Amino acid sequence: MSTLAAFPITKRWPAQHPDRLQLYSLNTPNGVKASIMLEEVGLPYEPHLIDIMKNESWLPEYLALNPNGKIPAIIDPDGPGGKPFCLFESGAILLYLAEKTGKLLPADPALRYETIQWVFFQMAAVGPMFGQVGFFHKFAGRDYEDKRPRDRYATESKRLLGVLEGRLDGRTWMMGEDYTIADISLLGWVRNLVGFYEAAELVDYAALSNVPAWLDRCLLRPAVQRGLEIPSRG
Template structure:
């Protein structure tokens, strides 16, 4: 049996199945990237709920896996060369799982890098900007008297949706006919923006045609539906 005892995180979140990939996460827009991908590829894994509300990402055990204190993170007992691999950052996890399984990443080198650029677009723009909209519209920031920060992030979120709208014209998925990690990286964030953040009206989501159709296609996938609820909240 695989021995993961050298990884401090397993002391707080023991692995019942150490031969399986271990996922440490919560079903947030970033967290579900990993769970959706794992459900899509069908790789056996064990999930551990990390309660960010209880600051569990700042415990010594979790920080030993991700010093940045964010979810998701994974521990793959069968990493490169058959050795365990610990990995954090959702974009890096998507790339790793795509390379590990040969799924949801084009084999053609040029299309591979085109896919990666859209994952980076999500990481650098969609995630941070949509998250700021959520903070200033739904969470503590909504109490701020100065509404300029909210306007700034709403305007930028609207612009980014416009980029996606243009990209998706005439395409079912970000990369055309092929559903890839680029789509997986963005589905949860767009869903969250108009759902949990309730910011659809703010960003003129109703004026879009291609993005809503893309989101509907994505959310209809059984693996996406499962991944959006993993790990189950207590």
């Protein structure tokens, strides 16, 4: 197996177990996708905390791994062809780990693409919209007298929750009876919207039934409980 020394990030965050997959992350809604997935599939990995509040994702060593300066990112020492392989973007990481392990992504082509469409739905719509609600409702947006930006994002987030509510009608998980990367991609964002962002009332979360029940099922999974706390903030 090749060394990881060629990756500049390992100079600042040394690998104590270079034979394991290296995770560079923080337990944000995007970050926990990778840690939950790794816990679910049981791949040995070594987590490294990238403190975005200290701008560590903009350090040259991190940018050498992800030029976009966002978390999470991974280095797999046993990547395609047995060579070290680095990857960023949480959705891409979910797909990569699912295909590497043969877990949490249906083998049937139609079901596989149906699962992937919901991951893309999260990446393109749920993440950006819920994140804007978090900014305008909980953080600096509260200082703006003009509430139209907040209300615009809240209205769209409420609509997106309605899409999830309809999808989950009569289903245990996003894909029916099988828990998949679609659920992993979404659960952290829904949890943050109503928890950390304190926006449940703003998006009328109490009017939903399928989404809250689904989120409760997600949060009962031991791998989810572990992954939500990784990497530890100390």
